[in-house]
Amino acid sequence: MTPPSRPLFFQTAEQRTALARQRFFEEGERPTGLVNEAVIQSWMRCTAARRNAQDPIGFDPVTRSRMHASLMRNRQLLQAGNEELQQLATALSGTNCRVLLTDAQGVVIHASAPLGSVAQPLMQVASRVGVNLAESEIGTTAPGIVARAAIACTVNGAEHYHAMLQHLHCAAAPIRDVHGCLAGVLDVSIEGAPFGFDAAALVGLYASTIENRLLRMQSPAHLVLQFQANPKVLDTPLEGLAGVDIAGRLAWLNPVARRLTGADAALLPEAAEVFGVPLDTLLALHRESVPRALRLPNGLTVWVRAHLGQGDGVDFNRAVAAAQPAEAAPAPAAPVDAPPAAATLDNHRDRVIAETVAACGGNIARAARQLGVSRGLLYRRLRAHAAGSAPPPADV
Known part of the structure; x- marks a missing residue:
């Protein structure tokens, strides 16, 4: 038969x-x-790994010392995600979903309060700070896969490896840091019924927002460029972000920026080559109130804004503003045998300091107040820049 x-x-x-x-x-x-x-x-x-799909899962937390260490190590990630985690929980308040944030190893460092009135016994024990959701601990889940492979993933029902987890549905997305490494995992999970909306898209949107904020927080000494082919989406999760270091190289790019430029931050390309304009032009963008249109070498036109953070305690925006009146004064002639200065953020900072001190008639105390730094820091910067030349001006 x-x-x-x-x-x-x-x-x-x-x-x-x-x-x-x-x-x-x-x-x-x-x-x-x-x-x-x-x-x-x-x-x-x-x-x-010889896991038995019929074995029960206990959702055991890590040791208390490891949990505290993870919370301390990920303070910046929690700070970057604080507002978005609250907003996401509010958006899901009419559902029975839980919002989880794990560290790069899959340990929960934030869990939302229960949303809805439906009993969720599995989520009740899984949604606790310190619980380890790594694949090696509880098998196939969305946060476990993302922590292992650093790719966005959705796992529904019986796609979970262990039979006891087949009432769960979860969608997770990675959050990366300025080094391109996995910093954390954002997850939305529900027990019982499937998602009634596109959970993957929602999680991806909020993960991108948290990642962009984390990248900015980790770039106090970088020139941060915002850009997109449509200026209306700047300051949204759809914007491209790039960090330029003091040597004028791209230190990092978020995923949108990589798609727009085709560049690989791991190769540390020159920002001038990727954006098609000199570094001085990119530096000048932070003074402009509206985005400027730039045609990239790949032919795409994008609208760009720039922001300078704080390097060695100097607020570049305030420093440049304070130095504006002195720009009309002729610069002292450089020695004939002196090489031209490289167009870097470091040189830009030293130039701003020198111009501000000159505008204040050599009064270090007044220049420090205008720059928003201490006199001691200003003296150290001037001595480092002088490198054996005449001593810095006296404090009048």
């Missing part, structure tokens, strides 16, 4: 997932095309 043939098509995602589990767990086949490839990879890692 001929065995019944397998149906070629399945109408629902639940049916496709059930077939994928049958092929993978019972028949030892790779269920390519039935579930997300990231889920299949996670199943394979769990199997290789």
Whole structure:
């Protein structure tokens, strides 16, 4: 008797997932095309680690010392996400979802209060600060996959490796730092019913917002460029961001910036090459109140704004504003054998300091007040810049 043939098509995602589990767990086949490839990879890692899909999960927290260490180490991430985590919880207040933020290893460092009135016994124990959601601890979940592979992922129902987690649905996205490394994972989870909205898009939007804020917080000594092909989306999660270091190289790019420029920050390209204008032109953008249109070397026109943070305690925006009246004065002639100064943020800072001191008639105390720094810091900067030349002007 001929065995019944397998149906070629399945109408629902639940049916496709059930077939994928049958092929993978019972028949030892790779269920390519039935579930997300990231889920299949996670199943394979769990199997290789000899995890039993029928074993219960305890959602055990890490040790108290590790939890405190993670909270201290991720203070900046929590600060960057504080407003967005509250806004996301508000947006989900009419659902039964929970908002979780984990560190790069999958340990929960923020969990929202219960949203809705439906009982969620699994989420009740999973949504606690200190619980380890890493794949090595609880198998296939969205935050576990993101912590392992640093890619956005959604895991629904029976896509979870362990049978007891098949009532959960979760969507997670990575948050990266200025070094391009995973800084944390933002997750939205619900127990019982599936999401009634596009959870992946919502999580991706908020993760991008937190990441952009974290990048700015980690760039006090960088020239930060905001740009997009449409100026109306600046100051939104859709904007491109780039950090330029004191040597004039791109220290980092957010994902939008990489797509717009085609550049790779890991190669530390010159900002002038990527944006098609000299560094001095990019530096001057922070004085302009409206974005400027720039045509990139790849032919795309983008609208750009620039911001200078604080380097060595000098607020560049205030310093440049204070130095404006002195710009009309002729600059002293450089020695004939002196090499031209490199156009870097470091030179820009020293030039601003020198011009402000000159505008104050050599009065260090007055110049320090205008720059918003201490006299001691100003003396140290002048001595470092002089490098063996005449001593700095006396405090009149």
